[in-house]
Amino acid sequence: MAILLDRDTRVAVQGMTGWAGTHHTTQMMEYGTNVVGGVRPGKGGRSHLNLPVFDNVAAIRAETGANASIVFVPPATAAAAMIEAIEAEMPLVVTVTERVPTLDMVRVKDALKGSKTRLVGANSQGVLAPGVCKLGVMATGSERAGSIGIVSRSASLTSEVVAQVTAAGLGQSTTVGVGGDAIHGMSMRDCVELFLADPDTKGVVLIGEIGGSQEQEVAELLQEVGTTKPVVALVVGTHAPRERRMGHAGALTFGFKGDAASKIAALEKAGVRVxxxxxxxxxxxAEAMARAN
Known part of the structure; x- marks a missing residue:
């Protein structure tokens, strides 16, 4: 069992006819993802990659029963695409687009309030349930189905950790990239809550970094509910200079806020092995799982 995705996930691709949409839709289908069509305003009624194209998200929802979408839309119009999916009550939306303007993401966050949509991203590599569904742009080959849930702010480190977890013989239940920008949809805490509730996820890996307070929010959750499953964290950026962005918009510390040391201290206090x-x-x-068994 995975979180967010399963074998009944039916994917709509917003921006499928562009280069990125075409390339990654092809890869997702080759992985076995059930892509039911694309969305591109003004191109409804056509076909692309032998799939139907619709003018809007509401139409593809009605015609195909799509229950997830992935957004390959340029930054200037990405917010409009996300809001359209939210208004169409798409249950899950993954946005790969990076550098979506901050004020645009504020509007998206407002649209999410009280909605039926879970948003992953923007600036997310996506969600992967090994052998079940790939909804994103992540590399595949080293992933294996297993019992470890991974939630990450870093795409490159996700690939490294997936390979290590597979090599340890544990595999992954689901891997979720929450997104590297400062403002995005689902938080690390949201994902950890889902992993803790998932009976087939036996342990959790958290890949954090400098900037923001997401890791501290996970620590607060674990102090509230207890570490009912082994949780291991990696927090990168211990030696990063202050007030300088490292990699992307979310990895930025100001003063003594968002630094790696305070994140590590909060997680360790909550019972997380760092x-x-x-x-x-x-x-x-692997050591944490062995001790738990």
Whole structure:
């Protein structure tokens, strides 16, 4: 069992006819994802990749029963695409687009309030349930179905940790990239809550970094409910200079807020095992799982 995705996930691709949409839709279908069509205003009624194209999200929902969408739309119009999906009551929306203007994401967050939509991203590599569904742009090949849920702010580190978890013989239930921008949809806390409630996820890996307070929010959750499953974290950016963006919009510290040391301290206080280095995450979660069994 995975979180967010299953074998009944029917995917609509917003922006499917562009280069990125075409390329990644092809890869998702080759992985086995059930893509039911695309959305491109003004091109409704045509076909692309042997799939129907619709003018809007409401139409593809009505005609195909799509229950998830992925957004490959340029930054200037990405917010409009997300809001359209929210208004069409799309249950799950994953947005790959990065550098969506901040004020646009504020409007998206407002549209999410009280809606029926879970938004992953923007600036997300996506969601992957190994062997079940790939909804994103992540590399595949080292993933394996298993019992570890992974939630991450970093796409490149996700690939590394997935490989380590597979090498440790544990595999992954689901991998979720929440997005690297400062403002996005589902938080790390949201994902950890889902993993804790999922009976087939036996342990959780959290890949954090400097900037924001998401890791502290996870620590608060775990102090509230207890560490009912082993949780291991990696927090990168220990030696990053202050007030300088590292990689993307979300990885930025001001003063003494959002630094790696305070995140690590909060997680350890909540009972999380923090991996001392990126290359030791797989070993750390394997040890934590062995102690729990």
């Amino acid at each position: 991996a001392p280095s990126a290359h030791l995450v797989g070993r750390t979660i």
